[in-house]
Amino acid sequence: MKQSTLIASMAIFLFLVALAIRTAYLLQFSESPIFTNPVGPDVEEYDLWARQIVAGNFLWSYVHIHGPLYPFVLAFEYWLFAFNHFHVRFFQLMIGLASAIPVLIALRIIHEKWTLHNLILGAIWALYPPLIYYQAEYISETMLIPLLCVSICLLYLAEKSEKHVNSLYASAGIAAGLAVITHPMSGFFVLLEIFYLLFLLKNRFTVKVRNAFVFAAVATLAVAPVSYYNYFILGKLAPVQANSGFNFYLGNNPDADGTCYLRPGPEWSKVHERAQKTASAVFVSKDSYFLSESWNFIKNHPLLWTNLLLQKALYTWSSDELTSGADPGPLKYYTPIQSWFRWSFAVVAILALTGIFMNIRNRSFLYDYRHFLLLILAFWLAQIFFVTSARYRLAMLPGIFVIAAFTLDYIIINRRTFFTAILPYAGIAVAIVILPAPRVSPDMEKAEAYTLLGESYIKSGNLPEAESCLLKASDPMYKWSRSYNLLGLLSEKKNNIAAAEKYYLKAVNCEDSDPYGLMNLAVIYSEKNDFGKANAYFVKALAVDNENADIHYNYAFFLSKFKGNAILAERHYWDCLKLNPAHRKALNNMGLFQMQKGKYSEAVKYFSRAHSLEPGNPDLIVNLAVANLADGEETRAEKLLRKALAINANHRGAKELLKIIDANRRPNRN
8 A cells, every 4th residue: 555655646746747847848938939930841731731620621622741630639729729829739748748648557567566667657758858849849749659659558458358359459450540640650550560460469360360450450440531532632542641752752862861851942942843843744743753763772772772771770769859840959959948958868768779688589578568669660660761850750759768767677676786787788779879970960950940930030020039030041041042031021021122122032033933032022012003013923923833822812912902803813812712721811801802792691601710710819800790790690799899809908890890789779769
């Protein structure tokens, strides 16, 4: 009883410490403009997709480059917390913390009791800073890790249980299948588990086949609807997401160095433009082109490719937190908590590798931790065959934590003799983790980070900080049209139109008619009443990129405001919303168009979608109230107006409309 009380007390203490650390981290992170303005690769795309779902677009109209499950989870969080980013990020951190529970249960099954191993694992999970960083970000791994942990726990339960075995394997399959549609790399884990259940599970052959079939079939069923819908849209197989060919190419080509070396920018654009041009000429998809290029490299340079695989095998365990997506070093280590503990992975990786090397021939160890070892192996192989990064190895962490905790447990129990027992293995582990030196450019990482910070500062209205960041990034990124577009936007906000025009012209000349630069020039000329020049630049921008929602929106606004062409403007608003159903300004303007045409019910729909994206915007609430009032929904309109006044007590439009409603309700005394 005393032991169980002690364990419970320690568990409560660890939870409180974990809660305090996560709260402190969010308070530090909230000082960054990126906290409320998600920008950069991956996070921006997840944010946009989630907003489209919130706006009512549940079925995607094209195959995205990411798995679909996390955007729906993020959309639910946005809806639940009304786009309060502190609450959303805190909620994700709690999900991440809770994902330790199935791992602790799995260890309880392995040891048949609560042990020191459990407490050490709980402490690592509570304290490990990189996990906190990523679980507070808008990336798929936020859901991937909990799903994998649940699947592993259910597999241990299924193998231990004498009842409900099929249900447990099916449940494990569901969690694994959901992990696949969160991130396709999970497919490696599913395949290894099926192999284990078929050939290595200690059971009769018929039982092995049954268990493997149930797990595999249910996992496949979880993925099947996404695969079918993607095929329906694309006309060809895309099991989870698009761009898989490029992802393979990124890690397997003559220029590959094992990392996500090709960052969004001019080089990225050139690679994709060349691929699109070549693919179109031979009537194949861009993905097919990238796969073909990779296979040609592998076939013609087998030794070089083998060396590349070995590099990636080592880089997966590198102490460096290699960049992927919107996580260059200066952003990752923006907060003191992350900056002080950037060495964290080295510690857990060395401990985990030491534990594995010590027990590589220990069948009892291999059997006890089989599913965690398979998890490590699966995502290690995935990175060897594709590309390495700190984000992609996140899914290995539950397994790494379990084995690292095992090694610490061993050291504590054998504290008098452990040193000589583990020294040779620890030496090898240290060499693997510390010695490999992936090619990283700190200057480019800083420049990319400053660009993202500058964009976020512009969105948050802090122009001095935006200018400081963008100027720091301008020299290393002098070939990036994105930098010039942001500097131009900053100049516009400072009312320096001449400087803005110069920056936009640089953007256009930087990357062969950059569509954003062309669009921005068109907007400037429209405001200078040079409508002919503005129209010409809009036409050029659409010719370069006809699938850019922002260009369609700005052209529609130009046609409506300056040209008086409501019909053509509405068509471009339609095109904008087809490409981005969460374009808030386009939704609002389409609502205004419907009001002008007397289609009040349609106006309500558009204004409702706009309001769902910015629930705290009183102007949008008033627009929705006006549409409801025109549609005969007076009670609903009144509630909305009072909601707008609760946000802004001095909102003139809301006050005047409420007066009108009250006046209409007064009895006529004549």
